Each structure stands twice: as C-alpha cells, then as structure tokens.
Amino acid sequence: MGRFGDARELKPVRHVFTLLCLLILTTPVLGQERLRTSEGVISFDASSPLEDIVAVNNKVNGILELQSGEIAVVLLIKDFKFRKKLMQEHFNENYMESEAYPKAYFTGTIVDFVLDELGTQNQKFQLTGELTIHGVTQTMRDSIQLRKNGERIICKMNFVVRTEDHKIKVPRILFKKIAQEVNVRAELGLTEE
Secondary structure: OOOOOOHHHHHHHHHHHHHHHHHHHHHHHHHOOEEEEEEEEEEEEOOEOOEOOEEEEEEEEEEEEOOOOEEEEEEEHHHOEEOOHHHHHHHHHHHOOOOOOOEEEEEEEEOOOOHHHOOOOOEEEEEEEEEEEOOEEEEEEEEEEEEEEOOEEEEEEEEEEEHHHHOOOOOHHHOOOOOOEEEEEEEEEEEOO
C-alpha cells in the first residue's frame, strides 16, 4: 500500500473532481439559456381628440428562454409616469385600482423562435400567450419583432388593449376624453445577467 492509500480509495475522489470540473466548465453555457431585463420600456397612448393621455414605464422586467421561446413580462402599474401628476393619480386610483391590482403581466411563447436564425435586422414572429391587466386575463395573439444587437436581443411590440376586455371602468362622462382602445408599445433589451 502506498503513501496515499489504495488506488481504489482515490476513484471516488477522481469522480467528484471530474464532476466539479464539468459543472464549472458548463455553467457559462447553462447561464446563456435565459436572457433578462429590468429596464424594459412600455408606453401607452389612450389619447382622444379632447385629451392627450400618454404614459411611460421604464422599469419593466422581462425574461426570454432561448431554447423554448417562452417569454414573460411583468411591470408595476404605479411605475407608469404621466406628464400631469393629476392624470397619474386618477389612472392609479380610479381606473387601474393599482392598490388592488398592482401588476400587469404577460406570459407566452414566440412561435418558431430559433436563436441561431436571428440576425441584426428586425424579424417578425407570432406571439401567443396570456395578458393580465386589472386582474383580468385575456388570450393574446400578436406579432413581435426581434433582432440581435451584440449580446442583446431587442424585442419590439405594438398592440391594442381594449379597456372593457380588462374590466377597466371609464365613467360615461369621460368616454370622449379617454380612448377605449389603448395603443401599447413595448421594447425590451434582453441580455445575460
């Protein structure tokens, strides 16, 4: 028997060492399967001929699973900023009831998404999933544009949200001031964290 014991006693140690090396070497590869952002931007325009109602939220969180094309986006309603403070108060208290429904979120899938086929020019994909606003979930089917920008994937969307679909009540007296179909724009710069 040698100084370090029998060679059979070293086999488990070699296996553990090999396993640790494999885990260390594959960790960067595993980390690249998901891209994220906490600084996405979503804006909406609910303007009418009588009133400009525009707001921006630049604290949107998003995540994209590169293998499956699954995407999730979440935001806090109170993070929407308006030009007029009074509009922001009415939006949060009277329409969105952000104390009761603090978040809006989307979960879905980018259909036929293949990372290796994505280039630096915008490519259009179909997006399917569920959009939850004001505590009401609706099925959503729309398009999304994707492109690579260095290590980032840029996602852009334009879609319409109908207030009645999410049980957002607008008093009749304000129907002419607030659009019933709200134009929404989203842009997420997703990257490895």
